[in-house]
Amino acid sequence: MYFFKRKLKPIQEKGRNIFVMKIIPIPDRHQRSYLIEGGSKWIIFDAGWSDSFQKFVSEIKNQGLHFEDIDYIIVSHFHMDHYGSLELLKQQGPTLLLFSSQLQVNSIEAANQFFVEKPDSNYVAITRENTKIVDGNLSRSLLKSIGIDGEIVATKGHSDDSVSLILDTGIAFTGNLPLYELRDAYGNDDIPKSWKMLLEKGITEIYPAHGQNYSP
Ligand SMILES: [Zn+2]
Numbered sequence: 001m002y003f004f005k006r007k008l009k010p011i012q013e014k015g016r017n018i019f020v021m022k023i024i025p026i027p028d029r030h031q032r033s034y035l036i037e038g039g040s041k042w043i044i045f046d047a048g049w050s051d052s053f054q055k056f057v058s059e060i061k062n063q064g065l066h067f068e069d070i071d072y073i074i075v076s077h078f079h080m081d082h083y084g085s086l087e088l089l090k091q092q093g094p095t096l097l098l099f100s101s102q103l104q105v106n107s108i109e110a111a112n113q114f115f116v117e118k119p120d121s122n123y124v125a126i127t128r129e130n131t132k133i134v135d136g137n138l139s140r141s142l143l144k145s146i147g148i149d150g151e152i153v154a155t156k157g158h159s160d161d162s163v164s165l166i167l168d169t170g171i172a173f174t175g176n177l178p179l180y181e182l183r184d185a186y187g188n189d190d191i192p193k194s195w196k197m198l199l200e201k202g203i204t205e206i207y208p209a210h211g212q213n214y215s216p
Helices: 053-062 086-091 100-115 138-146 191-200
Strands: 010-013 016-017 023-028 032-037 041-045 072-073 094-098 133-135 151-154 163-167 171-175 205-208
Touching: 023 053, 032 053, 041 138, 053 086, 072 086, 086 094, 094 100, 094 151, 133 138, 138 151, 151 191, 163 191
Parallel strands: 041 072, 072 094, 094 133, 171 205
Antiparallel strands: 010 016, 023 032, 032 041, 151 163, 163 171
């Protein structure tokens, strides 16, 4: 049994207790990161642009939260509008969960390099401090420990290092994975493969990094 600091209200669905979690988008330009509520702690999914940090600070405050309420950050993939404020967020306490495949681990150097030629940005280089490398199974137990039933899965297609956070309630945060209806439009087999896997896992609602949530 896990001790939930703040009890969420369960609703009955298909005979199972489903915990209602808050999902708070943090939009910046055309991109949106998410604050996701667990049974006891919260997660940040994607870390915005290099100047998005204040947007996170304001929204966390708006929600009556503190950085101590947020245990983990997951980055959908290492493109600039998704990892820009990662180090600043990580320095406040939340731990970065890097998906096990070497791809995410190796992405960090290139991610830092990208900003070397942009010294006027607010970018703070990503360090290995406060980082945990997890595989799919380990991600489930880590998420469970903060009251979230779900896992992190590889969803290649937009980039090779792309991951999605999927919840057992049928919700998936898919980053830049192309829209379901466009899955065959790119001539890239990884995209329909990722979608097939997501649907087989029972995903019914998508929270993408660009645009509104929708049902595939
Ligand atoms: Zn991207």
